[in-house]
Amino acid sequence: MFIAYLFYKKSWIGIMGLLLLLTNALIQFDAGIDVEPHSLIYLNTLFLTICIIFLIWRYKKETVYYKSLHTLFNDLGEDWFESIPEPQRRFPDGVMYTLLQNIHEYDLNKRREDQLTQRMDHDDLSSWVHEVKTPLTAMKIIMDGHRSNELVQRLNAPWLRMHLLIDRQLYISRLANLDSDLLPDKRKVQDLIREEVRELSTWCMEKNITIEVTGNTAATVYTDKKWCGFVMRQLLTNAIKYSPTDGKVSIHIDLQENENVMVSIMDEGPGIQTHDLPRIFDKGFTGENGRVQHSATGMGLYLAKEISKKLHIRLEVATAVGEGTSIGMIFSSDNPFERIRRSPLNNRHE
Template identity: 45%
Template sequence: MKSWILLFGGALIFTDVLIWMDKGLSMELSSLLYLNGLLVAVFVTFLIWRYNRETSYMKELIHIVAENDVHWQEALPEPVFNRDQLTNEFLGQIATDQLNNLSEIKAANLIESDYTAAWVHEVKAPLTAMKMTIDANREFPPMRKIEAEWLRVHLLIDRQLYMSRMPSLETDYVLTLTEIGRLVTAELRDLTPWCLEKNIGIELDEKELAVVTDSKWCRFIIRQLLTNAIKYSPTGGAISITTNQKPSGHRVLCITDEGPGIPAHDLPRVFDKGFTGNTGRLHNAATGLGLYLAQQVAMKIGILLTIKSEIGKGTTVQMTFPLENEFDATRK
C-alpha cells in the first residue's frame, strides 16, 4: 500500500514539474491545483476500495483465529485473489495433516491402552489365586505380611488399569446417588491388611450424607487419598475420616492423618505429576502419581480437592462434592 502511495505521489510531482518546465504547456496555477485535487480524490477513492477488498480475506482469517474454533478449516473465507486461494489450499493441507497425525496418535494410544488393560487382566488372575491361598492359610502368622505385600501389588496394578481408562473417562461416567460413607467403607475394607500391618487406627464418623457422583471413579480418588494417608502415617498412628455439609449445601469428605506433614512451599505443587517433595523423598515408594491422578479424575467429575498441612501436625485432604445442579457445567 505504501509503495502505491509513493508511486502516485512521485508521478504527480513529476507531472507538475514537467508542466511547469515545458514552456509549450501553459496552464493556470488554479487549473493545475484543480487537476491535482481531482487526481488525488480519484486515487484516494481507489485506495480505499482496494484496501477493503484486499484486507477482507485477512480480516475474516483473524476473526476465525479469535474465535478459536476447532473446525476452523470449514470456516475459511472465500478467496478474493489467487494468493487467497493458495492460502486456503495451504491451510487445508495443514488441517488434513494434523487430523491424520492426530488419528495416528489416537490409534497408537488406543492400542497401548488395550494392551495395558489386557496385561492387567492377565496379571489379576494369578493375583486372585494368591489371595485365595492367603485366605485359606490365615492361621500362619507370615500370611499377614504376605497379604500386605500382595495388597501393594494389587493397588499398583489396579491403578495402572484406571490410568489406561482415564482418556475415555467421559464415556465411562455414570452418575448415581451414593452415600459417602459406603464409598469410604468399601475402600477401607480393601486396605485393611495394610492398616493392620502398620497398626493404624481408623476413626470414621457415622454421618450419612449422600452425593451425586460416579461411584467407581470417586472410589478411585478416595483410594489414592487413603493409600497416601496410610503410607505416610507412623506405625500405631490414626487416620480420621469425617463428612460434613457446608452452608452452601456442598458435602465435604475430610481425611486426616498423623504423618510428618507437608512444608508450606511444597503445598502448591502436591498435585503436580511426579512431584514427591521433601516428605516423599523419605519414602522410597513415593512416585508422585497418587495425588496427580486423584486431581485429574476429580476435575473431570466435578470434585474439588484441597490440602491443608503443617510440619509435624499431619495432613488433611478435603473432597468437596458438587451439587446435583452443577453437573451441567461439569459436562461442558
C-alpha cells in the first residue's frame, strides 16, 4: 500500500524535488551566495530526510481509516455498514464514509423493493395455485362419478399429472417457510408409501406398472408426514415416469444395524449417465433422460433434496445405464426429530 500511496502523492514528491533542484541551482549560480560543498550536501541530506519522514508520517495518518475499511471488507456480512468506524477527519475520510452510507441506504431500499416484489409475486402465485386447485377438485368429483365412462378413464392420467404439477408448485411456494410448517411425529414407513402409491395409482395403471413393497414393513420413523410424503411422491413420480410400460417399481424398507431406516425406490428405466449423476439434484437440470422425456422440469429431485435436508433425510443414488436407478431415503436414528422424541420430557407426555 505504501508504494501505491507514493504514486498517489507523486505531485507532492515532484514539487519537493523541484524545490530542492531550484535551491541547489540558486546556490550554485548566484554569485552572492557562498556555500561550501559539504554544507550543500548536508542541506540536501537534511531536506530529503525531512521529506521522507513527512511522507511516512502522512502515510500512517491518512491510511489508518482505509486500512480499517480494507480489513472490514475482507469479511463482509449483512450488517457491514454498522461495522464501519466513524471517520476522525472531515476530508477525505468523512467523504468516504458519506459515500458508503449512501450506498448502504440505496442497497437497503433496493432490497426492500425486491423483497416486496417477490412477496407480491409469491402471494399472486399461491393465490393462483389455490384457485386452480378448486376447478381441478371439481373435475375429479365429476370424473369419479362417471368412472365407467371410457373418455373419463382416458382423462384420469392427464388429470393426475396436472394435479401433481399444481401440487408441486404449491409446495415450492411454501418452501421458504418450511421450518415453521414442520410437525414431526412417529409414522409407519409402509403407511407413508402406501398413501403416495395410491395417489399415483392412475398413472401406474396407464403404464401397467407394478409397484412391489418388500422388507421391514413394520419399520417406523419420526418425521413430518406431509413433507416426507411429498419427497416420496417426487421419487416415485420419477421412477414411474422413466419406467417402461409393463415395468416394475420396487420399494424396499430396510432397518439397518445402527437403527437407521432406509427406503430404496428402484425402477427399470434407462439409468442415469455417469456425467449427469453429479448434477441430478441441481435446480432445473434435466440431463439426457430429461431431454428425451420432454415433460421433465428438473425440479422434482431438486425439491426432494432441499426438503430432505430440512427433514434430516439423506438421499443416495445408485444407477446403471440400461438397467435402472435406485434412490435411497435414509432416516437417521440420530437427528433432531429423533432426539426430541426420545427426550425424557417427551416420553413423560407419552
